[in-house]
Amino acid sequence: MDYYKAINKAIMEGETRDVVDLTREALAQLYPPEKILNDGLIQGIELVAEKFREAELLVPEVILSTRAVQAGLKTIKPYLEADVKNKQVRVMIGTVSGDLHDIGKNIIKIVVSTLGVEIIDLGIDVSAEKFVQGVLKEKPQILMMSALLTTTINQMKAVIQRLEKENLRKNLIVFVGGAPVTEAFAADIGADYYTPDSSELKEVLEKILKKLKTA
Known part of the structure; x- marks a missing residue:
């Protein structure tokens, strides 16, 4: 079999x-x-x-x-052999404002959970203000934003702009994803990473975690 x-x-x-x-x-x-x-x-x-x-x-x-x-x-x-050092890494995830879909976010959460990091899930319909407050409070090293609607993906740009305004962007690794998101869009709004599927996401995250552990 x-x-x-x-x-x-x-x-x-x-x-x-x-x-x-x-x-x-x-x-x-x-x-x-x-x-x-x-x-x-x-x-x-x-x-x-x-x-x-x-x-x-x-x-x-x-x-x-x-x-x-x-x-x-x-x-x-x-x-599975969990890497103890990965537990020191915090990953914040959320679906952007105006988007009530959590399927993509939950699939991301499943993949990220296999790496042994701490996950902070902000849920759905998360405003730029809530993302900023979450970063201030939880101090994650990685932020992941998801959107399923073409009408909501520009909220990702709004979040990144708010993070920059609050001087929170420099040391934060930002991922964006979802059906309407493209690599070109991610680059245009200033995100660090876009991965088209969960397999590639896991590979990219594993490389990032190795760098964070040696930093």
């Missing part, structure tokens, strides 16, 4: 019990936990995100898939 593809399929179908059982079976068969995580769980939720972007999945289906992968992560977590 190809456990990775089986886990992908179970996540796509939102079958929480199957995801947990397959993850346990793969671990019992001595499949590498990191491979189960990347090729099974993360790849599965990335396929869900892709189908959602293409309007092939509905919101309730994505919610079921998200719950399924979260259960899988809980199952595999004890088998």
